[in-house]
Every structure is written in structure tokens, then in C-alpha cells.
Amino acid sequence: MWLFNLKALICGFAGLAGFFIAVRFSDSRELAIIVATLSAMLFDLFLRFTNDEVENPGINPEAGGHIWFAPIWAVGILFLIIAGLAYLNVF
Known part of the structure; x- marks a missing residue:
């Protein structure tokens, strides 16, 4: 990563x-x-929207954490889907 x-x-x-x-x-x-x-995603959103230094905190790399040039919450949604399906024994 x-x-x-x-x-x-x-x-x-x-x-x-x-x-x-x-x-x-x-x-x-x-x-x-x-x-x-969810912990990482929520903490990232907290960091983003409490940052007053940037104009568009939703996708700005300077506002929050980015992995592979994608926001943590965007990557986290994919992880949530995979883990949720595994929790429901779909895999």
C-alpha cells in the first residue's frame, strides 16, 4: 500500500x-x-472537514488521507463491500 x-x-x-x-x-x-x-473512513472525514486550509476538502489531497491517489473513504467503500460479503458468507 x-x-x-x-x-x-x-x-x-x-x-x-x-x-x-x-x-x-x-x-x-x-x-x-x-x-x-469504518474507523479509518470516519477519522479521515473528520480530518477533512475540520481542515480550514483547503477550499474543497472532499477530494483535495491536502485535506485528508490518500492511498494510491484515492481518498481513504473511497477505498474504504470497496473494502466494506468485500468484508460485508465475506461476513455474510457470500464468498
Whole structure:
């Protein structure tokens, strides 16, 4: 995974914290991945919309975390779909 900026690393650590908290209280790995992804996405959105330095925080790389030149919340939606389908035993 190639991180585009430091905020992506911070959001990644927020996701890891969410993962370990979910693993502590649940035995489901898929559910822990969903919680981790949501944690990273929500923290990224928080960083974006509390940043007053940029004009368009929704997609601006300077406002939040980017992975592979895509916002964390955009990549996170794909991870949520895959983890949700695995949690429902579709795969």
C-alpha cells in the first residue's frame, strides 16, 4: 500500500485501533475489518472537514488521507463491500 501523505498513516492507525478493539470484543475477523475500515473512513472525514486550509476538502489531497491517489473513504467503500460479503458468507 502506497500512502500519499501523513494523514493517511494517521487514519491507518485509527483503523488499526478500531480493528484491535473489535477483535477484543468479537470473534469475527470480518466484523473487525468492517469496524477498522469504518474507523479509518470516519477519522479521515473528520480530518477533512475540520481542515480550514483547503477550499474543497472532499477530494483535495491536502485535506485528508490518500492511498494510491484515492481518498481513504473511497477505498474504504470497496473494502466494506468485500468484508460485508465475506461476513455474510457470500464468498
